[in-house]
Amino acid sequence: MKQFAELIRTIDGTNKTNLKVAALTEYFKTACDEDKLWTIAILSHRRPKRPVNTTLMREWATQISGVPMWLFEESYHIVGDLAETIALILPTENESSDKSLSQIIKEIIALRPKDDLDKKAYLQRNWLQLNYYERFVFNKILTGGFRIGVSQKLMTRALANATGIDKDTLAHKLMGSWTGENTTFQELVYEDNEVAMRGKPYPFYLAYAIENEVSDLGDISQWSAEHKWDGIRSQTIIRGNEIFVWSRGEELVTDKYPEFQKFLDVLPDGTVIDGEILPFKNGEIMNFKDLQTRIGRKTVGKKLLHDVPVIIVAYDLLEWNGKDLRTLPFEERRAILDDLVLNLHKKEEAVTQEEKTPLLLSETMRFNSWEELATERDLAREKRSEGLMIKRKDSPYLVGRKKGDWWKWKTDPFSVDAVLTYAMRGHGRRANLFTDYTFGLWQNGELVTFAKAYSGLTDAEFRKVDAWIKKNTLERFGPVRSVTPHHVFEIAFEGIAPSKRHKSGVATRFPRIVRWRTDKPMEEANTLDDLKALIP
């Protein structure tokens, strides 16, 4: 635990990527295999299941700290991180512990089925044996959400440095549904195990957004365009007569979409398709909001299957007849994919809509000029897409987010000017700063809450707004403060739909702050009716 805690402390203590990679590399060179495996597992969000709920953890921590529960809660609001708050309020440790990371994790796994008294005794004993930072890490493992500024990419880079294995190969090996309990470091990193690789997705290739003029991409004849569909990016694998559907967040979602079992009948073994899962009914794409009703469900009932059927709109073919196609030019991969899907459609011409395989092509489009392409982008909302994807015709399928070959060019977001009405303290690096804001729009001379946003301002702007909030608080409700309505912010969002759950009657998607309109008096902010007029 000491070595792992020290690693996290070093990573947490610097903003410099090189120092983080260096610390991780050193760790991967010196730690024991078991600890390395669990470190990879934790940093790729494969923690053991939570053995105890956080309410009990708070209670037990306050008991040995002599701090009343309400004061703990107040402290938590201010510190902004539960694991950190518990670590801070506990009394100073009275012994030290030499347990390794893997030993602690095994204990945590074994703890889960035990009763609360045992759990309490275990936690309280260990808290008093760990120093401040070890405690913090221990609590993080227990509560989850190990977000310390180490991306999977960065960890893979360090592991590649330490092992000498190519980082793209490693990225592939680290994908999938392995856990620290069902594999070993040797097996995960060094062995070429066909069985283990069978259900593993390829790392997704992600595009950057176009920042400047789209025409800067040069000769348009080198580029292929298609719509950027608004669903769940996915990878569908058919191998060993089994289907695996992965979301881009590396979640295995096969069971959530039983519709896709049909692929097993029509697609040959050794096929991997990159595509978008979309809600689709009566030959039309439905709203993303409809898909959300299915995302949260582990299993889906008949009604939901009927109400919100899904399809996959295929973007790319990564594997065909068991062969990795990723190094082929995009155009060639697409030619095989187009053949595959069009043939399938031909075969199914006569069958009813419900009987058809839920697989469509994301149509590729060629344009003669960037102006023509821009015109197509203007149709995106109408076609229920988020904008366009622009892919170089000869591009390979790369690993992770890479600049150069693939670009996304989204539609311009909606935006309104709204008034800041409530503020809450942020978390993580924004703990103790008021950075989470609620915004209102005018209706009959009153401000009606319509969205919350917590991104889009610079650190310097957040500090200014924070200072202003602290001086202009009207009322406090736990961590939330109402403030004197005064400041106007431009809020952008991607989608808008009517909603019964919101007081305003409108739900917006991914609202964020675009700019602080210091030039605008609050009377000139938009009205709720202005917002409703945007609903398509």
Added chain:
Amino acid sequence: MLQPLLQFTKKGIYCKPAGIYLDPWQPVNKALITHGHADHSRWGHKKYITHNDNVPIISHRLGEIDVSGVPYNDSFSINNVKFSFHPAGHIPGSSQIRVEHKGEVWVFTGDYKTEDDGISAVYEPVTCDTFITECTFGLPAFKWRDQQLVMDDINIWCAQNHIEKKTSVIFAYSLGKAQRVIKHLDTSQMKIYCHGAVYKMTEVLRQQIDFPPTHLITRETTKEELAGHIVIAPPGAHGSTWMRKMVPYVTASASGWMTFRGARRRKAIDKGFVLSDHCDWDGLLQSIEATGCENVITTHGYQDIFARFLKEEKGLNAISERTQYEGENSELETEEKNQIVETDPGTENNIAGQHTSSERSEENSSSNSNSGSTSSTAS
């Protein structure tokens, strides 16, 4: 009902029977001043009374003022109200103020800490009925380690940077924290260079305290000269062009706020040392107990939370009062905030309209070397 001996008024804490204010935040005729930080000793009073050691400090900060000094523990009377100054341990020259009238005793702490920092007169608890206490760090999350341990960490960090030929830049408030760090730095291998604001204040304090030699960074100071040595600068210098001279450098901040991981990370500082000139949670509780008081008034900090704790858990008659001392803002953020005002005068009135001219003039004088035209903010 009897009026309280000390009242919280628009201009500051007021002792009506004596007609005198304690650390007022608006200009008054007569002010008793606990210490030299800008939020406690503001510009514009007609007469300042403070501890002897604080006289050169506030004279340096505020320029031509009418100030008289008194020693610790010596009482003087105004209109039958007895006043005396007692060590607060916060920074050199800092005091608590004891006020006695008709057998009733009040103590106002200003800012204070219980640990001996080696440069300030050590805090002494003063018995009283009513204790007005700051609570900047009035949460159980705050627990300080011994200064020696923290300074060991700082010295090890500087020595490591020295080996790597990097300059160690430590951000510390120019009055108090800077001198506390300077006093305990290991100078056997490294020299201490200072930003102008820190250098000048340290020179003022040299009349009272022994410090290792410090060197002023001027236009003529070269990169080569600084490489591998230590630089002490106010937090406002972080991210300014002034820092270019230190390249390659690593940065650290010494403050109680460094307790929070978030605070350290959002400041984009390489290293955070938890070193505070205020009481931690236990320090506050022990001090309150040592005064034997029945009534507590909590001011700047987590005053509502702290007052509730004292009331519910300690059975004290505790209330909180608003002041214009930099409550939720740390000593660190006070300077930082001014720095923002300085770099972006356009929106100043919107968000920082409450800045007094004293804060502004102080910040201008302390950061002239940051950027050429700081005076543009003085409206």
